[in-house]
Every structure is written in structure tokens, then in C-alpha cells.
Amino acid sequence: xxxxxxxxxxxxxxxxxxxxxxxxxxxxxxxxxxxxxxxxxxxxxxxxxxxxxxxxxxxxxxxxxxxxxxxxxxxxxxxxxxxxxxxxxxxxxxxxxxxxxxxxxxxxxxxxxxxxxxxxxxxxxxxxxxxxxxxxxxxxxxxxxxxxxxxxxxxxxxxxxxxxxxx
Amino acid sequence: xxxxxxxxxxxxxxxxxxxxxxxxxxxxxxxxxxxxxxxxxxxxxxxxxxxxxxxxxxxxxxxxxxxxxxxxxxxxxxxxxxxxxxxxxxxxxxxxxxxxxxxxxxxxxxxxxxxxxxxxxxxxxxxxxxxxxxxxxxxxxxxxxxxxxxxxxxxxxxxxxxxxxxxxxxxxxxxxxxxxxxxxxxxxxxxxxxxxxxxxxxxxxxxxxxxxxxxxxxxxxxxxxxxxxxxxxxxxxxxxxxxxxxxxxxxxxxxxxxxxxxxxxxxxxxxxxxxxxxxxxxxxxxxxxxxxxxxxxxxxxxxxxxxxxxxxxxxxxxxxxxxxxxxxxxxxxxxxxxxxxxxxxxxxxxxxxxxxxxxxxxxxxxxxxxxxxxxxxxxxxxxxxxxxxxxxxxxxxxxxxxxxxxxxxxxxxxxxxxxxxxxxxxxxxxxxxxxxxxxxxxxxxxxxxxxxxxxxxxxxxxxxxxxxxxxxxxxxxxxxxxxxxxxxxxxxxxxxxxxxxxxxxxxxxxxxxxxxxxxxxxxxxxxxxxxxxxxxxxxxxxxxxxxxxxxxxxxxxxxxxxxxxxxxxxxxxxxxxxxxxxxxxxxxxxxx
Numbered sequence: 001x002x003x004x005x006x007x008x009x010x011x012x013x014x015x016x017x018x019x020x021x022x023x024x025x026x027x028x029x030x031x032x033x034x035x036x037x038x039x040x041x042x043x044x045x046x047x048x049x050x051x052x053x054x055x056x057x058x059x060x061x062x063x064x065x066x067x068x069x070x071x072x073x074x075x076x077x078x079x080x081x082x083x084x085x086x087x088x089x090x091x092x093x094x095x096x097x098x099x100x101x102x103x104x105x106x107x108x109x110x111x112x113x114x115x116x117x118x119x120x121x122x123x124x125x126x127x128x129x130x131x132x133x134x135x136x137x138x139x140x141x142x143x144x145x146x147x148x149x150x151x152x153x154x155x156x157x158x159x160x161x162x163x164x165x166x167x
Numbered sequence: 168x169x170x171x172x173x174x175x176x177x178x179x180x181x182x183x184x185x186x187x188x189x190x191x192x193x194x195x196x197x198x199x200x201x202x203x204x205x206x207x208x209x210x211x212x213x214x215x216x217x218x219x220x221x222x223x224x225x226x227x228x229x230x231x232x233x234x235x236x237x238x239x240x241x242x243x244x245x246x247x248x249x250x251x252x253x254x255x256x257x258x259x260x261x262x263x264x265x266x267x268x269x270x271x272x273x274x275x276x277x278x279x280x281x282x283x284x285x286x287x288x289x290x291x292x293x294x295x296x297x298x299x300x301x302x303x304x305x306x307x308x309x310x311x312x313x314x315x316x317x318x319x320x321x322x323x324x325x326x327x328x329x330x331x332x333x334x335x336x337x338x339x340x341x342x343x344x345x346x347x348x349x350x351x352x353x354x355x356x357x358x359x360x361x362x363x364x365x366x367x368x369x370x371x372x373x374x375x376x377x378x379x380x381x382x383x384x385x386x387x388x389x390x391x392x393x394x395x396x397x398x399x400x401x402x403x404x405x406x407x408x409x410x411x412x413x414x415x416x417x418x419x420x421x422x423x424x425x426x427x428x429x430x431x432x433x434x435x436x437x438x439x440x441x442x443x444x445x446x447x448x449x450x451x452x453x454x455x456x457x458x459x460x461x462x463x464x465x466x467x468x469x470x471x472x473x474x475x476x477x478x479x480x481x482x483x484x485x486x487x488x489x490x491x492x493x494x495x496x497x498x499x500x501x502x503x504x505x506x507x508x509x510x511x512x513x514x515x516x517x518x519x520x521x522x523x524x525x526x527x528x529x530x531x532x533x534x535x536x537x538x539x540x541x542x543x544x545x546x547x548x549x550x551x552x553x554x555x556x557x558x559x560x561x562x563x564x565x566x567x568x569x570x571x572x573x574x575x576x577x578x579x580x581x582x583x584x585x586x587x588x589x590x591x592x593x594x595x596x597x598x599x600x601x602x603x604x605x606x607x608x609x610x611x612x613x614x615x616x617x618x619x620x621x622x623x624x625x626x627x628x629x630x631x632x633x634x635x636x637x638x639x640x641x642x643x644x645x646x647x648x649x650x651x652x653x654x655x656x657x658x659x660x661x662x663x664x665x666x667x668x669x670x671x672x673x674x675x676x677x678x679x680x681x682x683x684x685x686x687x688x689x690x691x692x693x694x695x696x697x698x699x700x701x702x703x704x705x706x707x708x709x710x711x712x713x714x715x716x717x718x719x720x721x722x723x724x725x726x727x728x729x730x731x732x733x734x735x736x737x738x739x740x741x742x743x744x745x746x747x748x749x750x751x752x753x754x755x756x757x758x759x
């Protein structure tokens with residue numbers, strides 16, 4: 001593992017150490033600092049060693065929260081809310097539209113805890129349980145920015161900006 | 168728990184109980200068994216199974232007896248229709264996702280889930296299986312087979328692995344319907360920190376964690392007319408095998424065990440205690456050498472392969488302190504295919520060594536690549552490659568696997584008259600016997616070290632200070648004006664505590680014994696379940712009784728060992744000893 005990365009994680013540990021539930025904050029920062037927005041195995045082993053936390057426990061925490069990812073994201077990321085309010089306002093249609101128009105790797109169907117990336121690594125499509133913005137349903141997040149009241153036409157515009165190869 | 172007593176009622180009857188104990192414990196006090204599939208006294212209070220439901224007067228919902236403490240005036244009902252229905256519903260929900268092919272499961276008739284379903288009156292399971300994907304078997308470990316399909320997520324294994332053993336190789340991953348027990352990145356057990364101790368097998372209420380059986384391979388060897396199959400059996404086996412056949416623990420069953428094993432048609436029935444004595448002579452001399460020549464101290468025992476894997480995984484820096492002695496199992500394998508083969512003029516490649524061990528980690532130990540000394544020995548002495556023996560120990564059976572073989576062969580264990588081990592690898596002393604209990608290796612070693620240094624035996628051979636069930640025990644013994652400080656730990660979490668001192672360079676001891684399992688080998692992962700402290704004490708008692716009953720109780724006085732040195736090894740720590748009886752360890756890199 002690179003020294004630069006070790007130093008980065010050391011800094012993250014120092015920032016959170018002693019706080020209640022510090023591990024969650026540390027994991028969040030490691031993921032955020034990663035250019036592909038995920039938690040690489042070697043970073044987690046380093047964190048486990050430094051914080052004297054069993055790696056199996058860290059894995060348990062990461063897989064509990066859908067926020068954390070163990071695989072790299074594509075260049076762009078769309079998260080679609082699948083909460084009840086967004087569902088009734090048509091979030092499934094938005095999800096299906098993207099799935100139908102791009103070629104995704106490892107799409108085994110189903111939309112609970114979805115995390116799929118296109119073959120050209122341009123776009124990652126995720127589902128989340130709820131953004132807590134139900135008044136704006138249906139809600140999607142595109143590269144960190146929240147969009148409310150999304151319909152298919154708005155989605156098409158967003159996808160145009162993201163570019164990437166459609167089917 | 169406080170010493171304050173409070174008034175309470177159970178099923179309408181009044182009782183005085185200590186404040187702060189759980190409802191489950193209070194009911195147990197008065198003879199009411201509260202069923203549970205996840206609770207483990209002193210270890211696990213996950214309250215995950217939902218079977219221990221009781222009704223409390225004034226409470227809207229049923230409560231879980233394992234995690235609800237009693238309070239002044241509490242009124243508990245354990246046998247109402249509501250309670251019975253709730254327990255039944257909850258176990259049916261566990262069973263909904265559980266396979267129904269019990270007949271084909273190794274745990275059949277020994278399964279807690281199966282028994283409890285019967286106890287709770289389950290006749291039909293109306294709920295469908297809603298698990299969405301098949302989960303593959305984990306066959307990666309040399310000792311343990313994991314079948315996630317059978318797991319009910321009680322998390323006893325997770326708790327034992329972390330709280331008792333301090334290994335924490337597994338935890339619960341994901342959530343909801345996807346929740347499962349997993350290692351880091353859900354890899355195979357062999358690629359995790361798992362040290363193969365098998366404590367998880369002893370507490371698993373289903374067939375989700377099972378021993379990797381070698382029974383079929385042993386039958387095959389026994390049926391092969393060209394193989395000369397010898398068996399060695401560890402001390403702890405004789406203290407527990409009876410439990411498989413309804414005999415209360417507390418008495419050594421050495422004679423019956425020997426007779427029963429002989430009925431399986433082994434060519435020779437030998438005793439691992441023979442090489443336990445040999446271990447003591449070698450290790451005792453190693454300690455003396457390190458003390459006299461200023462070597463690495465403390466010397467740390469190396470008989471427990473779970474402990475060795477633990478050290479190699481978590482404390483590679485203590486490797487120089489570990490005794491280079493192989494465990495008795497491996498010393499036996501190496502000698503059977505060299506010394507014994509020569510002595511009896513048997514071609515070494517024909518000899519197959521089967522071990523019966525209380526231990527699942529022994530299966531892993533036997534497969535370590537370096538445990539191949541007999542083949543190396545013969546190669547060096549010019550034997551053709553095609554005539555080299557197989558690895559030192561061919562197959563390892565646990566106590567429970569051996570009991571399975573007895574049953575399969577129709578051997579009525581209870582009816583057998585006692586028989587003796589074969590000679591000469593069946594001759595042992597009481598010092599070899601006590602290897603099976605925590606503190607035993609230490610006691611056996613101190614008996615010999617004392618005698619070697621002073622020329623006379625200890626006045627009282629019973630070193631009570633190293634016996635017992637406390638997690639860490641200390642002893643100091645004065646030998647020839649020199650004070651030897653010793654420590655004993657069992658259960659790897661306790662071992663970890665001693666190793667942190669060694670690692671920091673401030674360990675005050677000369678000699679440390681560590682056994683991976685609670686109680687030592689008698690509490691091994693290959694022993695019959697359950698193995699609570701009461702049972703462990705009884706098993707230890709059986710071994711101390713056998714020790715007391717033996718004429719010779721010091722390893723160096725074993726006549727077969729004396730002969731072995733005279734005929735073959737020449738002297739402790741000599742050249743052949745190093746070739747066959749000693750080994751090396753290395754930082755574990757084979758995982759992750």
C-alpha cells in the first residue's frame with residue numbers, strides 16, 4: 001500500500017478517534033476521498049489494523065449500510081430513491097428507463113440494494129431506501145446533486161449531460 | 168448482580184431471588200427450563216432467536232427471558248397459551264428458511280434446532296422458504312465445513328469466536344433477508360483469521376458448522392490389505408468419549424476406548440501420551456537450555472495447533488519464544504514411520520497413521536507442509552521416491568467422529584471390557600495423561616525439569632497451583648535455588664493477554680503454557696457437545712484420576728522413552744530429535 005494512502009487514512013483516524021461511532025465517520029471519509037467513491041480492501045485492512053478492529057466487523061458494518069460500496073463507481077453516479085413516496089410517484093419507471101437504455105455489467109435483476117455500472121464504466125446506477133426528501137418525490141441524486149419531481153423528460157436531459165454510450 | 172433479594176412470582180408461585188439476574192436464570196433456579204437457541208451462559212446474549220418468550224403481568228408484549236432482568240414484584244408466566252403459541256411461531260419462522268433434509272445432515276439427531284422443534288410441538292411449518300439465493304458450502308478449511316443454508320443467525324459462533332477466542336474471524340454481514348455469517352469480504356474460512364479451534368462447532372445449534380469428516384478415508388485405509396494402519400489417541404479423548412454413549416464424565420475410559428478402537432481393526436492401537444512424555448523430555452530440556460544459555464524467555468508451549476495458528480496470525484513477534492517441539496500428535500507420526508518401522512521391519516510407506524484427537528485444529532496441523540519429516544528422513548537415507556512414506560499423520564479423527572465409527576461398526580461401547588494399548592508406543596506416564604487438561608503440560612514439564620535439575624523428584628507431584636479453570640493462572644516453583652515463574656492460559660482471549668506482555672517485552676515469566684480451547688484439550692472443538700464448565704471440570708477430574716493411578720508419573724521415567732533415546736534418538740535435542748521432533752513457525756501470510 002502506498003505511503004500517501006496510509007498517511008491519508010492516518011489523518012482520517014486522527015480526526016474521528018474518540019468520537020462515538022467513529023468507525024462510521026472514518027469509513028465515510030475513506031470512501032469520499034477515493035476517486036472511485038468506494039472502499040478498497042487494502043484500505044480497510046489498514047484501517048482494521050490501526051483501529052484494532054476485526055476486519056470481519058468492518059465488513060459487517062460496510063455491508064449493513066447501502067451507503068458504503070466495495071466496488072469502484074463509474075465516472076458518473078445516479079441514485080434512485082425506492083422509498084414508498086418515490087415509488088408511488090413513479091421512481092420505478094426512471095430506474096427501468098436507465099436500465100433499458102444502457103448496457104450494464106452484472107445486472108442480475110431486482111432493485112433492492114442495486115449497484116450496477118455500465119460496461120464503458122461511465123455510469124453507475126444505484127438504488128437507495130429513502131433520501132428523506134419525500135415532498136419532492138420522485139427524487140434522484142446525480143453526481144452528488146439532488147433532483148426532485150423528476151420525470152422521464154428531465155431524466156433524458158440529465159442523461160444527455162452525462163453522455164456515455166447508450167444501447 | 169447485587170446481593171439484594173427481591174420478591175417475585177413465577178407461574179403464580181412466590182420466590183425470593185437476587186436482583187439483577189435474568190428471567191431465564193431465575194426460572195432455571197426453580198426448575199423451569201426456558202428454551203433458547205441463541206443464549207450461551209456468560210458468552211452470548213444476542214436475543215436473536217426469539218424462542219425464550221415469557222409473559223409478564225402488566226406488560227403488553229411478551230419479553231425475551233434471556234435479556235430481561237427480574238425486578239421487585241415481577242410476575243412471570245412461562246406456560247400460557249400465548250407463550251406457547253409465540254414460541255411455536257418463532258421457531259417455525261426459523262425453520263421456514265431451513266432445509267428439511269434432516270436425514271441427510273451430519274447433525275441429524277444431535278441438532279438443537281431439530282430437538283427444540285420437537286420439544287415445542289412443531290408438527291407442520293406453514294411458512295414458505297423465502298431465502299432468495301442459494302448459498303454455497305464453504306469447504307476451504309481443513310477442519311470446518313460451513314453450510315450457510317442451515318444457519319439460523321443465532322450468532323453464537325460469532326460471539327464465541329470473538330469473546331472467548333479473541334479471533335473474530337466472522338461476523339454478521341448484510342441485513343434483513345440477506346443477513347449471513349461472513350468473514351472479511353465473505354472469503355472462505357481458510358482465507359480468514361480462523362485458527363481452526365472449532366469452538367464454534369460446539370455451540371452451533373444446527374448443521375451450519377460441522378467438522379470436516381475423515382471417517383470415510385479411515386474406513387478406506389482400514390479396508391486396504393496393503394496398509395499397516397496404526398492409531399494414536401490423545402489423552403482428552405478418554406475423558407469425554409463416554410458422553411457419546413450416555414456415560415457421565417468424570418472417569419477415564421482408557422481401557423474401554425482401547426478395546427473399542429481395536430474392534431475397528433487397526434493393526435496397532437497406540438497412545439499419544441507416549442509422545443506427550445517425549446514432548447516433555449524435549450521441551451523440558453529446551454527450557455533448561457534456554458535458562459542456562461540465556462536463550463529467549465519465556466519459553467511458550469507449542470502443543471496446541473489452534474494456539475500456534477493464533478500466534479502466527481496475531482503475534483508473529485512471539486514466534487522466537489515458541490518451543491520448537493512439535494506437538495505429541497506430530498512427534499508420534501514422525502516416529503511411527505521411522506523408529507517404529509525400523510524396529511518392527513515394516514516398510515515405512517505401508518504405514519498409515521490415524522490420530523484420534525479432541526481437536527479440529529489437529530486436522531489442519533497434520534496438513535501443514537512441513538509435517539512431512541518421515542519422508543524427508545528416508546529420502547536423506549537414500550530411499551527411492553516411490554518408497555517414501557506419506558505425510559507423518561495421514562488422517563485425523565475427532566472424538567465425535569470416532570464415536571460415529573463405533574456406532575457404524577455396531578460396537579456396544581458400554582459392554583466392552585477394558586484392554587491395554589499395544590507396545591511400545593502405548594506406554595505412558597501420568598504426566599502424559601494430564602496434557603489433556605489446562606495446566607497439564609506445565610505441570611508435567613515442571614515435574615521433569617525439577618528432577619533433572621535436582622536429581623530427585625518433587626515431594627508432591629501434584630502441582631495444584633497450575634490446575635483449575637481460571638482463565639490465567641500463575642505459579643512459582645523453586646528449583647535448586649532458582650525461582651521458575653510460570654503462567655498458564657486457556658481460551659485464546661486469555662492467551663492474547665499474556666502475549667501482549669511478551670510482545671511488549673515485560674513478561675515476568677520463564678515458561679508459559681497456552682491452550683487454545685477453554686479447559687485445554689478436554690474442551691476441544693472435536694469433543695462431544697455441550698462442554699460447559701461443569702463438564703470440563705469432570706473431564707479434567709478423569710485425567711487427574713488416571714494420573715494418580717499410574718505407577719510412573721514423570722515423563723523422563725517412562726521406560727519406553729528411555730529405550731527410545733537409547734536405541735535411536737541418543738539424547739534430547741540431539742540430531743535425530745531435530746530431524747523428526749522439532750519444527751519451525753512463520754508469520755501467517757496464507758490468508759487475505
